[in-house]
Amino acid sequence: MQSTRSEGHPVNINKSQLSKSFDVFDINMTADDRFTNINMLPWIPMLIFCLDLTQVLGFRCDRRPYGSTTQSSAPDGRFKLLIDELEDTYMPDQLYIVKIIATDDSSRFSGFMISAEGDFKPDPKNQRKLVSLFPGEVRPLNPITAKFSDRCLYSVENAIASAKSSVEVYWQAPPSGNGCVTLRAMVAETESTWYEDGGPLSLRLCEDTRAPDDVTPLLNYQCSICDEAKYELTFTGIWSRNTHPRLYPENDWVPRYSDMVGASHAAAHILWAPGTLATDGFRHFAEHANGSKLEAEIREKIGDGVRTLIKGKGHGYHKMSNPTYAFFRSDKINHLFTVAVALHPSPDWFLGVTRFELCREDNTWLPERELDLYPWDAGTDSGVSYESPNMETFPQDAVSRVQMSSYDKNSPFYETDMKDLHPFGKLHIKLIRTYHRECAEEEATSEPEASTEQSTTAEDEEGESSQGESEESLGEPEEPSRYQNTDLAFGRRGEAPLVTDPESSEDCPMSQWQDWSPCDGLCEGGRLSGFRWRQRYHLVDGVAVEKYDPEVDPSSRKEVPRFCKNHFDDFEREECADDCSEKEENEITAEKQMMPIAPGHGWTSKRHASKG
Incomplete structure (x- = not known):
C-alpha cells in the first residue's frame, strides 16, 4: 500500500530567518541601544501579526543561488519550465517529469530550484486561518544533478553547480481534491545573474476533474421507482502480458482473476469504499483471491441492507479474457450495487466498483453502462508489485487507488502515463427486465425503513406473486446460473x-x-x-x-x-x-438463471420438467 497525502498542510515558516532583522534585545547592545529598542515594544504585536499574515499568505523561502547577494533579474525567455504534453490540467496521482530547458543552443545555467506550491483553503479548525493544500511531491530524478532542498518545502535544487542546458525532476501530482498547483523555477547562470518565476519559469496547473469510470457516481437518495429490476453483470478481463507487460508474472499459468463477488444493497450499506478500512473478509479476498469469507459477510446482511449476493466464476490460465456473468435484483430501497474481482498474484489489489447507482434522477432504471476498471489497494499489504513478498501494512491503511504512476522501479506502474494505461478489465451492466410493483400496495404494507429491506426479501422468498406478465412462474425461484455456485446458497x-x-x-x-x-x-x-x-x-x-x-x-x-x-x-x-x-x-x-434472494430454498426448472 502506497499511501498519499490529501489533507491541507500549514505552510511552515522559518521565523529564525526573519528574527535576525528584528532583534529587540541583544547581550552586546549598549544601554542606549536597549533604551531605544524598548521604544519598539509597542510594535511587537504588529510584528507578530505580520508574521502570522506571512504564514497565511505563504512565506516565500529564499531561493536565490548560494552566495548570491543580488536581486533576481526578469526572465528573458532563454530558459523555460515545462511538462511535455501538459498545459493547464493535471491528473491526480500522476507522475510527471518537470523540465527546465534552454530555448537556444548557447545558453547554459549552473544552479536551479524547482518548487511546488498549493492553493489555500480555510482551516477547518479555525475558519479565520488558511492552510495550504498539498501540492504533490517534487523529488530528484538523477541524484547526481539534483537533491532535495534543505531551504524550501516541496522543492528540489541543484546538487552540483555545473553548466547545463536542461534538467529533469519528478513531480507526483497530489491526490484528487487538492485544486490547483503552481510550479516555480529559479535558474542561475552565475551567482549574480539569476531568474525566478515569471511567465516562462512558472506553471499553474489545476486538477482534471473528469472522474474515472469506476469512481462512485452521485447517489440518488430520493429513489422512488416502484418497479423492481433485474440486471446482468459481465466482467471481461484485459490484464495480460501484452497489455501490461511490465513485471507481469513470468509463469503464464500463475495470473488469474478471483470470483466476482458483490451485492445489490441499500444506500447505508458499504461493502468496500475508498477511505474506509477493509473488513477481515475483504482482506482475505484481496490478499488471497478467495471470496469465501467475504461471501459469508454478505450473506449475514441479506435482508438487513443487502438484497442479492452477486457471484460470478473467476478465470485463470487460458481463460483470462473469458467473460464472467452474474445476475442480481434491485428495488427502490436496494438500488446500489458493489462488486470486486481480486487480482492474483498481487499484494492486495482488486478491481471493482462500489455503491454504483442504478436509480437515475428521473426515477428510471439505468438501461446499460460499460465501465473500465483499474486496480484498487485494500490497504492491508505494502507490496509494490504483483509478486512482492507479503508485507503486512501496520497499522492497516484505508482502501485507496493503487499508485498507478510511480517513481519506484519495482512497481509495474513505474513512470506510467495514466492516459496510456490500459484498463485491467471491463464491467458491462445491462438491464434485463423490470417487474411491475404497485406503489400504493407497497406503501400500505411497508414497515419502517429499518425493516423494509426484510419485507422485500421475504416477498421474493415466497415467489414473485405480482409480476404481472410472468404468471406462469409464480412462486418459483429462478434457477442459478453456472457462474453462481449452488453450494453457496443451499449447502453441500x-x-x-x-x-x-x-x-x-x-x-x-x-x-x-x-x-x-x-x-x-x-x-x-x-x-x-x-x-x-x-x-x-x-x-x-x-x-x-x-x-x-x-x-x-x-x-x-x-x-x-x-x-x-x-x-x-x-x-x-x-x-x-x-x-x-x-x-x-x-x-x-x-x-x-439467477441466484435466489436468500439462501436455503431449492429450485426446480419447468423447462426441464416439461422435457421429462
Whole structure:
C-alpha cells in the first residue's frame, strides 16, 4: 500500500530567518541601544501579526543561488519550465517529469530550484486561518544533478553547480481534491545573474476533474421507482502480458482473476469504499483471491441492507479474457450495487466498483453502462508489485487507488502515463427486465425503513406473486446460473458425489462431465438460439481441488499439475437451439438463471420438467 497525502498542510515558516532583522534585545547592545529598542515594544504585536499574515499568505523561502547577494533579474525567455504534453490540467496521482530547458543552443545555467506550491483553503479548525493544500511531491530524478532542498518545502535544487542546458525532476501530482498547483523555477547562470518565476519559469496547473469510470457516481437518495429490476453483470478481463507487460508474472499459468463477488444493497450499506478500512473478509479476498469469507459477510446482511449476493466464476490460465456473468435484483430501497474481482498474484489489489447507482434522477432504471476498471489497494499489504513478498501494512491503511504512476522501479506502474494505461478489465451492466410493483400496495404494507429491506426479501422468498406478465412462474425461484455456485446458497448436503471419468488419464484424473446447462440466448421467431455449457474438475488424490468449498482453507489445497491444466479442459461450450415459450418471445433476452434472494430454498426448472 502506497499511501498519499490529501489533507491541507500549514505552510511552515522559518521565523529564525526573519528574527535576525528584528532583534529587540541583544547581550552586546549598549544601554542606549536597549533604551531605544524598548521604544519598539509597542510594535511587537504588529510584528507578530505580520508574521502570522506571512504564514497565511505563504512565506516565500529564499531561493536565490548560494552566495548570491543580488536581486533576481526578469526572465528573458532563454530558459523555460515545462511538462511535455501538459498545459493547464493535471491528473491526480500522476507522475510527471518537470523540465527546465534552454530555448537556444548557447545558453547554459549552473544552479536551479524547482518548487511546488498549493492553493489555500480555510482551516477547518479555525475558519479565520488558511492552510495550504498539498501540492504533490517534487523529488530528484538523477541524484547526481539534483537533491532535495534543505531551504524550501516541496522543492528540489541543484546538487552540483555545473553548466547545463536542461534538467529533469519528478513531480507526483497530489491526490484528487487538492485544486490547483503552481510550479516555480529559479535558474542561475552565475551567482549574480539569476531568474525566478515569471511567465516562462512558472506553471499553474489545476486538477482534471473528469472522474474515472469506476469512481462512485452521485447517489440518488430520493429513489422512488416502484418497479423492481433485474440486471446482468459481465466482467471481461484485459490484464495480460501484452497489455501490461511490465513485471507481469513470468509463469503464464500463475495470473488469474478471483470470483466476482458483490451485492445489490441499500444506500447505508458499504461493502468496500475508498477511505474506509477493509473488513477481515475483504482482506482475505484481496490478499488471497478467495471470496469465501467475504461471501459469508454478505450473506449475514441479506435482508438487513443487502438484497442479492452477486457471484460470478473467476478465470485463470487460458481463460483470462473469458467473460464472467452474474445476475442480481434491485428495488427502490436496494438500488446500489458493489462488486470486486481480486487480482492474483498481487499484494492486495482488486478491481471493482462500489455503491454504483442504478436509480437515475428521473426515477428510471439505468438501461446499460460499460465501465473500465483499474486496480484498487485494500490497504492491508505494502507490496509494490504483483509478486512482492507479503508485507503486512501496520497499522492497516484505508482502501485507496493503487499508485498507478510511480517513481519506484519495482512497481509495474513505474513512470506510467495514466492516459496510456490500459484498463485491467471491463464491467458491462445491462438491464434485463423490470417487474411491475404497485406503489400504493407497497406503501400500505411497508414497515419502517429499518425493516423494509426484510419485507422485500421475504416477498421474493415466497415467489414473485405480482409480476404481472410472468404468471406462469409464480412462486418459483429462478434457477442459478453456472457462474453462481449452488453450494453457496443451499449447502453441500444432497450433492451428487463426483465420479472419476474412466477415460481420463491416470496421471491427470478428471471427474465426469456434468450435465449440459439449459440453452441460453436470444429468442427470435419462436426459436431460442444461443449457447450451453458444461464443466468437470481436475482431481488430486480423488479431490476436486478447484471446486468451491467454503469449509476448506484455500491455502491447504493441493495444486493441479501444470501439465494437466494445459492438456485437459475442464469447461466446454457449444451452440444450441430450442423452442422458446410465448413468454420468452416477448422478452428482450431469454430469462437467464439467477441466484435466489436468500439462501436455503431449492429450485426446480419447468423447462426441464416439461422435457421429462
